[in-house]
Amino acid sequence: MDSELEKRLRAAFRDKLRLLPGELLAARGSAGPARDPATLLPSSTRVLLKRRQLAELERELQSRRQELQQRMQRLAQRRQQLARRQEQHRDAVLSFDSFLKAVNARRERALRRAGEQRAAERAEAARLQRELEQLLRHRERLARRLRSLRPFGDYLRDVLASTGQFQDVPAMLEQFGVLAGARAALAREAEAGQELLAQGRAQLEQYRQESSTQLLGTRAELARLHTRLEAARHDVLQWESRWAHIQSTATQKSLLLGQIKLAVLNLFQQTTAQLRIPMDRAQEDTKAQLDMVLRCMQGLADTCAMGTHPQNHRSAQLLRGQE
Secondary structure, X not given: OHHHHHHXXXXXXXXXXXXXXXXXXXXXXXXXXXXXXXXXXXXXXXXXXXXXHHHHHHHHHHHHHHHHHHHHHXXXXXXXXXXXXXXXXXXXXXXXXXXXXXXXXHHHHHHHHHHHHHHXXXXXXXXXXXXXXXXXXXXXXXXXXXXXXXXXXXXXXXXXXXXXXXXOXXXXXXXXXXXXXXXXXXXXXXXXXXXXXXHHHHHHHHHHHHHHHHHHHXXXXXXXXXXXXXXXXXXXXXXXXHHHHHHHHHHHHHHHHHHHXXXXXXXXXXXXXXXXXXXXXXXXXXXXXXXXXXXHXXXXXXXXXXXXXXXXXXXHHHHHHHO
């Protein structure tokens, strides 16, 4: 863009330089015959003229440059405005697209709801039509029943007229309904009583069976316990007889032990008296006394076997006992 403007300025400057000699000749055409422009003016004047022309051209060029800069600024501003407008237009387009999408979504939802509502209305209409048909059929049944029950109404009115106890048929029917309800309640109570009686009889029979079973079990247990009692009594008699035998045997053995102890004591006393051995054993120590007697008897047996004097043998025994 700048190079094009510079080219245009150079072309205008060249055109201006070409026009200057022609203008001078036109200004001086009446003064005399045509001459060369270079010969008409002095060199200093021509230089000044050239300088002035250059200054004018420079001013014109500067003004053109300023105008061009202003135009460029306006163009930049317009470009910015255009960019802002494009951005606004883009935002508007986007918002309009979103608005269209929202409108289409709302329209679709509205159409879907309308369709659903129409379907629900059609279903409701079909249901109401079925109910209407059912009501019509029920009405027809009620009408037939009314026609069939009309003789009973006539009969009730005749009964009401003949009795004179009630004001109208509904009051009589209400009284009869109360009586029928009381009868039904009494029947239910009687049925409940029969059920309770049956349950009581069943429970009584169950209790009887359980009692019989328990009685049989108790009797069997009693017989078993009686058998065990007889066996225990027999065992007690056996153990008592054994205990008596043990006591008698213990008594006999105690007597025999006392006799043995007494015999050992007598034998110990006689042996120690005959052999003159000091009695350093206690009277209750039967075992020590018996050991002493046995040693003495063994010493006597050894003496008899050796043929020595009993006194020497007794001394040897005493010595062995002291050792």
